[in-house]
Amino acid sequence: MPAGPLPRPTDAELAILRVLWSNGPSTVRQVYAVVADGRTLAYTTVLKLLQIMTDKGLTTREPLGQQHVYTARRTEQDTQRQLVKDLLDRAFAGSTSQLVMQALATTTASPAELRDIRRLLAAAGAAAREKKP
Secondary structure (H helix, E strand, O other): OOOOOOOOOOHHHHHHHHHHHHHOEHHHHHHHHHHHHOOOHHHHHHHHHHHHHHHHHHHHEEEEOEEEEEOOOOOOOHHHHHHHHHHHHHHHHHHHHHHHHHHHHOOOOOOOHHHHHHHHHHHHHHHHHHHHO
């Protein structure tokens, strides 16, 4: 994995990355079959996006006979963390509490999500208490 942040993926690039994360390394045709489902999207558009993504460092490309197999360069979790960090810095001036409050005010969290959030908050609180001198 590359060190440092990669360029922020566009919405179209994120759609392709989701396919690569869920299906693993894929050919252009395999990616196209998923992302074009129900949309008017040309095969050549998906090919061009994957080429651009490879140039940007978001994907890697390996030859497989006459085709190429594309792989996401970063994991879904790493990409999500980078995107959240970017949003946190740009929109919330680094305030984690503001980000979380706006996220919870924007959408309704399920009981399971709220349990997970409480668990994360408890763990973060315990870690913070251990760091105090």
